[in-house]
Amino acid sequence: xxxxxxxxxxxxxxxxxxxxxxxxxxxxxxxxxxxxxxxxxxxxxxxxxxxxxxxxxxxxxxxxxxxxxxxxxxxxxxxxxxxxxxxxxxxxxxxxxxxxxxxxxxxxxxxxxxxxxxxxxxxxxxxxxxxxxxxxxxxxxxxxxxxxxxxxxxxxxxxxxxxxxxxxxxxxxxxxxxxxxxxxxxxxxxxxxxxxxxxxxxxxxxxxxxxxxxxxxxxxxxxxxxxxxxxxxxxxxxxxxxxxxxxxxxxxxxxxxxxxxxxxxxxxxxxxxxxxxxxxxxxxxxxxxxxxxxxxxxxxxxxxxxxxxxxxxxxxxxxxxxxxxxxxxxxxxxxxxxxxxxxxxxxxxxxxxxxxxxxxxxxxxxxxxxxxxxxxxxxxxxxxxxxxxxxxxxxxxxxxxxxxxxxxxxxxxxxxxxxxxxxxxxxxxxxxxxxxxxxxxxxxxxxxxxxxxxxxxxxxxxxxxxxxxxxxxxxxxxxxxxxxxxxxxxxxxxxxxxxx
Numbered sequence: 001x002x003x004x005x006x007x008x009x010x011x012x013x014x015x016x017x018x019x020x021x022x023x024x025x026x027x028x029x030x031x032x033x034x035x036x037x038x039x040x041x042x043x044x045x046x047x048x049x050x051x052x053x054x055x056x057x058x059x060x061x062x063x064x065x066x067x068x069x070x071x072x073x074x075x076x077x078x079x080x081x082x083x084x085x086x087x088x089x090x091x092x093x094x095x096x097x098x099x100x101x102x103x104x105x106x107x108x109x110x111x112x113x114x115x116x117x118x119x120x121x122x123x124x125x126x127x128x129x130x131x132x133x134x135x136x137x138x139x140x141x142x143x144x145x146x147x148x149x150x151x152x153x154x155x156x157x158x159x160x161x162x163x164x165x166x167x168x169x170x171x172x173x174x175x176x177x178x179x180x181x182x183x184x185x186x187x188x189x190x191x192x193x194x195x196x197x198x199x200x201x202x203x204x205x206x207x208x209x210x211x212x213x214x215x216x217x218x219x220x221x222x223x224x225x226x227x228x229x230x231x232x233x234x235x236x237x238x239x240x241x242x243x244x245x246x247x248x249x250x251x252x253x254x255x256x257x258x259x260x261x262x263x264x265x266x267x268x269x270x271x272x273x274x275x276x277x278x279x280x281x282x283x284x285x286x287x288x289x290x291x292x293x294x295x296x297x298x299x300x301x302x303x304x305x306x307x308x309x310x311x312x313x314x315x316x317x318x319x320x321x322x323x324x325x326x327x328x329x330x331x332x333x334x335x336x337x338x339x340x341x342x343x344x345x346x347x348x349x350x351x352x353x354x355x356x357x358x359x360x361x362x363x364x365x366x367x368x369x370x371x372x373x374x375x376x377x378x379x380x381x382x383x384x385x386x387x388x389x390x391x392x393x394x395x396x397x398x399x400x401x402x403x404x405x406x407x408x409x410x411x412x413x414x415x416x417x418x419x420x421x422x423x424x425x426x427x428x429x430x431x432x433x434x435x436x437x438x439x440x441x442x443x444x445x446x447x448x449x450x451x452x453x454x455x456x457x458x459x460x461x462x463x464x465x466x467x468x469x470x471x472x473x474x475x476x477x478x479x480x481x482x483x484x485x486x487x488x489x490x491x492x493x494x495x496x497x498x499x500x
Contacts, residue, residue, distance in 0.1 A: 260284030289469030
């Protein structure tokens with residue numbers, strides 16, 4: 001670290017300003033990245049981290065300020081321009097072509113050609129395999145991307161970025177869909193790149209990652225630069241304080257609430273070839289955590305309950321009455337709400353505004369009178385919900401794709417809360433969300449449980465599962481391996497069941 005600390009910065013940002021309609025995303029921001037270091041970027045959702053990275057990667061042009069590479073001022077006119085100047089970015093929202101192969105995705109526009117000018121598919125495969133061997137990635141280059149899991153797609157994105165051999169590599173939440181084992185694998189790749197003198201900008205919300213992999217950390221808040229520190233010289237609490245401008249005293253504000261009658265009873269639920277034999281009771285006011293490693297079938301259980309993918313075996317009873325759920329619309333009529341894991345693919349309507357995204361689930365329910373939508377009442381309730389969830393936006397008319405990932409998530413949670421559900425199914429509700437917003441969502445979930453809502457919460461973050469759940473249901477490879485009470489639940493016990 002001492003050698004690099006005296007070296008000239010690989011990348012410098014000075015006086016950057018960027019405004020969008022109604023919101024200043026960045027104001028007089030500076031940033032320095034040194035060669036051979038990992039520089040973590042921290043801040044709440046909406047702090048401006050992703051906007052800054054998109055400026056560095058050529059996606060946005062700044063309104064003011066200067067970008068310098070190795071001391072040379074640069075004006076970047078697009079992502080290709082950035083790539084040509086040695087800057088590559090792995091986006092949080094995956095940008096792969098689903099109907100193309102892995103190899104085609106990695107080398108798109110750079111395909112090896114035959115003498116006749118056609119794509120040399122043999123060479124394409126060999127080149128991809130050599131890259132995967134170097135990075136120890138076990139994926140068939142000929143596989144179509146659409147058939148890969150989110151975690152595997154993430155590894156392809158990482159390999160693609162590495163293939164450009166760029167000096168600056170930007171990673172925006174690269175571990176959000178990875179298992180612990182895959183995270184270790186990614187960190188090995190990062191250390192390998194660091195040793196080669198590459199500069200890595202690492203955006204994350206996970207504190208443990210920061211202390212494990214980062215040399216330096218810069219904190220942003222509300223579009224402004226706050227401070228840069230060596231990772232060895234700050235504590236977790238220091239960073240949280242810089243990020244939110246206040247102490248976050250309680251990450252998991254779990255309240256003791258009276259647990260009521262059984263609301264949802266599931267017996268022997270299964271989807272052929274994916275999971276089977278899942279049975280549990282969920283009571284009013286209870287938060288049931290659903291834990292397990294990636295690929296254990298957690299999300300599939302949620303999808304079967306809400307009939308996104310119909311169950312092939314088992315039965316569901318709601319408040320003691322057997323019900324048949326054939327469509328998601330039926331599930332909603334029975335008082336279910338389901339927040340999906342992938343907000344981009346299955347959650348948000350990216351080209352619509354916040355109001356349209358929020359109201360989609362309730363248009364058929366509470367706000368129709370004599371065949372007409374009660375627009376004013378609906379808008380007023382959506383605005384109230386937006387304020388409750390502290391969505392950072394100038395108005396509800398803002399297009400949702402202009403919001404940060406965490407604020408998009410809050411809008412989706414708001415959409416489902418407007419339906420006043422009896423049963424709330426949350427699949428990774430705080431993925432890609434900052435510390436302050438996480439605490440807010442945890443508080444909200446606890447409050448809903450206190451009001452008698454039955455909550456099923458899937459999470460791959462162990463502290464979240466342990467901190468929020470009354471009981472934890474654990475799965476492994478498509479089967480249920482046990483249910484643990486809160487008082488008996490700890491990390492060791494859960495991991496034992498998750499790997500049985």
